[in-house]
Amino acid sequence: MLVEPQIDLLTVARAAHERRDWRASYEAFDRASVYAPLRIDDLDAFSFAAWRLGHVKEASRAAERVFAELTRTDPTAAAMKATELGLAWLVRGDLNIGQGWMNRARRLLAGAEEGPAHGYLAYLDANVAAMTLDLDTLSTHVRALRDLGERLNTPAVTALSLIIGGIEAILHARTADGYALIDEAILPLLADEVPIEWAGDIYCIVLHHCHKLADLPRMRSWTQSMEQWCGLSGSVPYGGVCDVHRLQVQVHTDDYRLLEDRLGTSSRTLAEVNSWAAAEGYYQLGEVRRLMGDLDGAARAFEQARTLGKDPQPGEALLACRRGDSAAAWTAIRLALAGGDRLERMRLLRAAVEIALGRDAVDEAETYCSELEIDAAAFKTPGFLAWAAHARGAVAVRQGRFDEAIAALQEALREYRVQQSRYETAEVYEWMALARRGLGDTGAAAADAATADAIYAELGVEPAGICGIPLPGGLTRRELEVLACVAQGATNRQAAQQLYLSEKTVGRHLANIYAKIGVSSRTAAAAWAHANDVL
Structure with a gap:
């Protein structure tokens, strides 16, 4: 018999779960389990809350106990639980374990009457094909899922079929068609007709592809939508993804010094929860540090992205440029171009043009530029x-x-x-x-x-600066221009007029120049400029 304290705790836990207060639900279920084992539906709710709070291992153990019990009592429900576990592992970035759970679901559904679980499994199959860029298999799964959605007439399965159809269209450079399908898929999400974990995956996969397409206006719109959804769901795994995508957008407009800490915090939080999002965060952190001139910090962030499964290109190649090693940059970008998918290749081509120009390989830059133009016209x-x-x-x-x-x-x-x-x-x-x-x-x-x-x-x-050509003394291009004016005898006012700067800015640049090259006077700075061919 249940003791009275457990009954009270279960009442609190179930009510909190109903209103999506995952922390209160998790804590009450956890305390209730001290008195007696949770029954299967409560254990399932506990697992649900634990995962949304980022307690991934605890959530997985509880979900696996639910699955084991359901295989004895309700094989169809067990298959659905297996698809949920498959999704959770795919979100964490572990393709092999995710597919293992998908195969368990497939075995349980063999010979069963067609239902929603078949639709969720078909979506996961299509998702894996998209992740591995098996476009022929993806097209087969998209057609099958679309037909299944029409037969089942279930809003969630319909949304999943639309979203994966949109991704397939994008990967085949039918961007407008893909966006139309994605926009239609959002309607069941807004109507709260798609379970939270699957709705979260829809948002994530769409934002990921918007980022790959470098479509910032659409990414801003979808990020705002996901922020609202994250606020309602209170999900740590998906809330962290919200943060990463928001920061990916803000990198284009905000002060990088303010973004660095936020990117580091979000990436660390996600490392055990959603490895691909954490890898994206670390890669973006590397880019921010590279552009700020923190080259060692950038290298560490890129290595963290690699550890989590993301090839940190073209960032590492451009980092080699910043260090003055154009040969390493050229080798890295060419290796990356040999294996990149069509969307990722666009970023690589953009960097390849820059690196080739830095090496004075203008013909090679022209070749890469032409390829970039062709695919830009295709994706639009x-x-x-x-x-x-x-x-x-x-x-x-x-x-x-x-x-x-x-x-x-x-x-x-x-x-x-x-x-x-x-x-x-x-x-x-x-x-x-x-x-x-x-x-x-x-x-x-x-x-x-x-x-x-x-x-x-x-x-x-x-x-x-120019790829592979480090500037003397670690000076910036503008500092070199100020130094050149001063070395030719210009006053601060004259240098400001020549360079379209304020006198105050010229003075600030001059102070930085003195500190970097280790001098304390205009005469010494001018002598250094002549000795280092600044003129």
Whole structure:
């Protein structure tokens, strides 16, 4: 017989579970289990709450006990529980264990009447095919799941069939079709007709692919939607994913110094809960540190991403550039290009153009740029179109085709404004400055360079410089320009006028220059500039 304290605790636990207060539910069930073992439905609810609080191992053990009991009493329910466990392991990034649970579900469903569990299992099969880029198998699963959804007429299965159909369309470069299916799939989620764990997976997979497509406007919209959903569900695993995707968006607009700690915290929190999201977080942390000039910190973050299963490219290759090792950068990017999927390849191509130009391999840069343009035209997302125009402008500058370069770079600026991609906007202004210098318009060139510097300063980063060519003394490009003016005898006011800066900014740059090269006077700085060929 249940003792009275347990009855009271179970009442509290069940009520908390009903209102989605996972912490109160978990704690009350945990205390109730001290008096007597929980019955199967309460154990299932306890597992549910534990997982949402991030107690993954405890949740898995409880869910496996539920599964074992259900195999003796209700094989169809046991199959459904096996699909839930399969999903949980896939979310954690363990494909093998996830597929093991899927096979258990498949065995239990063999010969059973067709029902929702078949739909959830078919979704997982399609998801695995998408993760492994087995596009032919994915198409087969998408058709089967769509037919199954029509026969079952179950909102959750219908939503899953739409979402995986949208992902298939995106992977085949039918981006508009994919977005249309995804937008339709959101309706059952908004109506709360999809179980929380499956709704969370829908949000995650969509945001992941929006990020791969570099479609920041749509990613912002979906992130806001997921934030609202995370707030309702109170889920640590999916709430952490919300944080990572939010920070991926904010990296394009916010001060990097404020983002670094938040990325580190989110990534550490997710490491045992959702390894692919944690890996994405660590990779983004590496990128932030690379752009801030913390090269050792960037290397550590990229290694953490690798440990969690993500190849940290092109970040590591660009980090090698920042260290002045263009040969290592070139080797790394070419190896990555040999194995990247079509979407990931877009980021790699963008970096390959930059690295090739740094090596003066303009013909190779042209080849990669052309491939980038072809796929940008196929996918038609704002980010890809911006990258292609940016790359075309950079290549045209190096080829001496300055008018063509300015036209391409202005197109990139338009797309980056839609994206609100401030760092990339600054890079484009730097290339614009070079193109205008090539045309002899030094005033406009200086204005463009000053605009780039202002954006870099707001973001808290330093321009990377040319790949593989470390700047003398560790000085930034702007510091070198200030030093060159001073070495030629310019006053702070004259340097400010020449570089379109304020006198205060020139003074700040000069103080940084003195500290970096170890001098204390203008005369000594000028001598250092002459000795190091700064002029």
